[in-house]
Amino acid sequence: MTTLAKSTLTGTDPTETGPTESPETGAAATTAEPVLAVRDVRIRSQVDDREIVKGVSFELTPGKVVGIVGESGSGKTLTCRAVLGILPPHFEVSAGTIHVAGEDVATLEPRQLTAMRGSTISAVFQDPASYLNPSIQVGPQIAEVIRVKKGAKRREARRRAVELLAAVHLRDPELVYTQYTYELSGGMLQRVLIAAAIAADPRVLIADEATTALDVTVQAEILDLLADLRDNAGLALVVVSHDLAVVAQLCDEVLVMREGEVVEQGPTEQVLYHPRHDYTRLLISEHEQYGLEKFLTREQS
Numbered sequence: 001m002t003t004l005a006k007s008t009l010t011g012t013d014p015t016e017t018g019p020t021e022s023p024e025t026g027a028a029a030t031t032a033e034p035v036l037a038v039r040d041v042r043i044r045s046q047v048d049d050r051e052i053v054k055g056v057s058f059e060l061t062p063g064k065v066v067g068i069v070g071e072s073g074s075g076k077t078l079t080c081r082a083v084l085g086i087l088p089p090h091f092e093v094s095a096g097t098i099h100v101a102g103e104d105v106a107t108l109e110p111r112q113l114t115a116m117r118g119s120t121i122s123a124v125f126q127d128p129a130s131y132l133n134p135s136i137q138v139g140p141q142i143a144e145v146i147r148v149k150k151g152a153k154r155r156e157a158r159r160r161a162v163e164l165l166a167a168v169h170l171r172d173p174e175l176v177y178t179q180y181t182y183e184l185s186g187g188m189l190q191r192v193l194i195a196a197a198i199a200a201d202p203r204v205l206i207a208d209e210a211t212t213a214l215d216v217t218v219q220a221e222i223l224d225l226l227a228d229l230r231d232n233a234g235l236a237l238v239v240v241s242h243d244l245a246v247v248a249q250l251c252d253e254v255l256v257m258r259e260g261e262v263v264e265q266g267p268t269e270q271v272l273y274h275p276r277h278d279y280t281r282l283l284i285s286e287h288e289q290y291g292l293e294k295f296l297t298r299e300q301s
């Protein structure tokens with residue numbers, strides 16, 4: 001597949017976010033500052049005073065990918081929503097800290113949180129159609145993000161939106177710009193949503209079951225696209241999936257969640273090759289049919 005220069009994808013100067021100079025050595029820093037730092041986050045339901053997420057910690061530097069796997073209801077989505085500052089009503093972060101690009105999310109005003117979403121951290125969820133307005137062409141919806149978040153003029157926003165539709169590998173982006181959701185397939189819609197999610201040059205993208213509803217071929221294409229964004233735009237990714245094969249393909253580190261607890265966490269190959277927890281072993285044995293080996297071999301080569 002064609003790869004994308006960072007400047008094509010984000011419309012920014014490619015030198016803008018290059019390696020930083022270390023004050024001590026003057027050399028390019030090898031360990032970048034985390035763009036997302038989640039430390040012992042706990043989430044509580046105020047309705048029944050239950051702790052739903054019981055201590056999640058991870059850090060992400062630019063271009064890195066962390067995966068969260070686990071059974072339905074284990075707290076993966078709530079963790080992501082806490083990071084985005086959009087927990088559902090009656091849920092709260094009861095302990096721990098979340099820093100996005102160095103900012104403690106808990107200290108931000110709602111207005112600042114809104115500004116942060118999209119521009120610093122963005123997300124793509126399952127079921128893209130429900131996040132797009134069916135009565136408006138998809139292109140102008142992306143252009144609107146660019147106008148609001150980047151302050152671009154109408155014509156420039158349109159140009160960037162078309163560029164983004166091309167960047168997410170949609171053929172005939174000018175045509176897609178003018179189409180409505182019902183005219184597009186699930187895979188195309190997911191690409192449109194990814195284009196909207198990266199429209200304001202976020203540094204972190206959360207993909208929560210973003211490929212789950214897609215057939216295997218389209219899923220593979222979307223995963224390639226996410227890998228492309230990681231490699232060429234330096235996006236840090238949080239990939240939530242119940243599918244270990246997805247995680248094996250993309251992630252540097254994996255968290256295995258069960259009933260709100262992280263039962264195992266570590267480098268992807270360590271967790272998938274040498275699982276220490278019975279639950280991880282169970283997940284792996286359930287996923288043998290997906291050919292985990294294939295992805296792990298590819299990762300290592």
Ligand SMILES: Nc1ncnc2c1ncn2[C@@H]1O[C@H](COP(=O)(O)OP(=O)(O)OP(=O)(O)O)[C@@H](O)[C@H]1O
Nearest residue numbers: 052070071072073074075076077078079088089242
């Ligand atoms: N909006 C909500 N209202 C009430 N309970 C919720 C809400 N969102 C999540 N929960 C509850 O919180 C727990 C964790 O849910 P969460 O969505 O984080 O799980 P998950 O691991 O993402 O699962 P799935 O893979 O099914 O999306 C579950 O018990 C769920 O029922």
